[in-house]
Amino acid sequence: MDSFSNRISDIASTYGTDTIFILGKGPSADEVPSEVYAGSLVIGINDAERIYPADISIFYADWVKEALAKEGPRSRLYITSTDFKPTSGEVLHAPHASLTQESSDLMIQRLLSDEVVIEDVLFLTALQVARKVARQRGRRQTVYMVGFDFRAEAGNAQAIGRHYETDSADQRRLRIEMQENFLLNALYMLKDTEVDVVHVGQRPFSRLDSAELATEFLPDQHSDGRDWSVAVIAELTTNHFGDRGRLERMVRAAKAAGANFVKVQKRDVESFYTAEQLAAPYKSPFGTTFRDYRHQLELDRDDFAFLDTLCKQMGIKWFASALDEASYRFLLEAGSDAIKLPSTISEHTHYLETVAKTCDRPIVLSTGMTDKAFENWVLETFANSPELNLLQCNSAYPTPAEDCNVGVVRHYARLAKENPRIVPGYSSHDHGWFGSALAVAAGARMVEKHVKLGNTEWAHFDAVALDLTKSDFKDYVQKIREAEIIVGEEEKSVRPSEHHKYRR
Incomplete structure (x- = not known):
């Protein structure tokens, strides 16, 4: 196993569950109690670690460096193509593959390869990492995608606080809306593989909404209102x-x-x-x-x-x-x-x-x-x-x-x-x-x-x-x-x- 895989394996081994969360910054992330993530591996996209401290964060844009420098790093490992040097946490470098009309098919093909490349569509890289974890664990993993709403007009989760993105409104809309098709392709390509990908949200392909996710992970054992004395x-x-x-x-x-x-x-x-x-x-x-x-x-x-x-x-x-x-x-x-x-x-x-x-x-x-x-x-x-x-x-x-x-x-x-x-x-x-x-x-x-x-x-x-x-x-x-x-x-x-x- 190479050093890249070794480091991911070390972090993943911290957890005994077979669940992985990929965390985006859409407003639906505000609806998920943060306790849901507590016992599972969390992979953050860009600066989503500001919503919840991720185990692994993935980014290539320079504005993310600024956000993390000013807000403080909260991940254990960063996978990036930049020269980012966090005050805490480790860094693994990977090449960034820019998306062009000709390269979109190659991006989906790489999803099924062993190579980890930082894609323009970052959640695809996160899914590559999730597949590595599944292979290292030797069993199928359930991967929940939270905060991927694919609606630019909805903005970011309030929990993220200050915004550091440098895209214009039109650039942001085009970037976010085109990503939905890549997720649909990824869901098709990853059927019957080592990862079961569950989109959490309100899209036609979502298998759970935020409330259902919370109920699945945090069943209320104390709903009778009992005043416990111990x-x-x-x-x-x-x-x-x-x-x-x-x-x-x-x-x-x-x-x-x-x-x-x-x-x-x-x-x-x-x-x-x-x-x-x-x-x-x-x-x-x-x-x-x-x-x-x-x-x-x-x-x-x-x-x-x-x-x-x-x-x-x-x-x-x-x-x-x-x-x-x-x-x-x-x-x-x-x-x-x-x-x-x-x-x-x-x-x-x-x-x-x-x-x-x-x-x-x-x-x-x-x-x-x-x-x-x-x-x-x-x-x-x-x-x-x-x-x-x-x-x-x-x-x-x-x-x-x-x-x-x-x-x-x-x-x-x-x-x-x-x-x-x-x-x-x-x-x-x-x-x-x-x-x-x-x-x-x-x-x-x-x-x-x-x-x-x-x-x-x-x-x-x-x-x-x-x-x-x-x-x-x-x-x-x-x-x-x-x-x-x-x-x-x-x-x-x-x-x-x-x-x-x-x-x-």
Whole structure:
């Protein structure tokens, strides 16, 4: 496999689904919830990545360079014929084949070849890339084309914001309207191939409209309006790898799965680790030392501002683990909805006392590697905290079944009856959903589960994290909600489903 195919394969392997989205800029793209894309490979045309962060963007026009330079790159890989040098993401170069009357047939022929050429009709190049992915995966892929309306007068999606195109209105109309015929030809040519191409829109050949696409990918599991009492935390840790586009996809996927919060981490790398630890060799894509690795994983001030804005837009809350005092102070300013104190710093009592005295928001505290004496100390030290979420936790990854001790959650629930500031919970380091569902039955009102975006060799807690590119975390949330329903209420009453078989 050549380097071109290798790089596409590396990106595609992040996802476990057999779906690919090709994203255009037509106004119908505004009608598709962005969560739809969260678990699938996304290929963007021109600067469509401004609608949703694409995995791969394809362009040849110089105006796209200007748009990406001013708006900031949001793709992992750019396929272009230009000299574009993004501040983030990689570049693969391919030749641009201009469309002429004589070359139109050749353009359709190239669609079925192994050669990747940047066509004037860019979605044809995107379909070439999709075919490569299908061959690499060894199975047929469903390719959804979103935002290709073929109506110049409709303009662009509002989500795109400022326009950078340099075409005149007439040029744009001719360019867009002639592309519909090329798509019809492509649909015919790609029948019974390794890709099943689904146009999303309102054209006669569209197989889905935007609403139907959303229903297919985001069936509403909570349409009964139930007020769920258990908060589900998608624990991202540092599995965003310091990549803002990856972070955004994880947040959107967690929200789509039904999470109430996403959680990240913050630490001061240079002071948290020893000089020897930081200088130690470490294999990762980010350098050769542990220092290189840890610095790459940290979100900076702008990243946290981005996270805060994104979560407000999405209607999901966020908070972070503060592993040292500098990070704690930073997170208070950054707007973290709560402060997490993880098991790893349970012996840092001076720092924990500082948080207890100064924190004005909920505390989430995991109790791995601690005992009854630590619990007593926590209850006394955090006596004035507005809310104290006590999460039963075992620090082993994965936690053996016999060490989960979900019964401790029942103990925390009893403490909560005596002191309403206490919220019982469970931080799951065990496999799957069963332990968390039992924790809900024991009284947990917060459950936390590690998540990741695909499989990598360096992901944090990879052995127990649920993959957001699959349905794993969505299934986990659903099991938690089923457990809530089954647990019901503590007060005994006659339920509507009951009736007496024998009456006097």
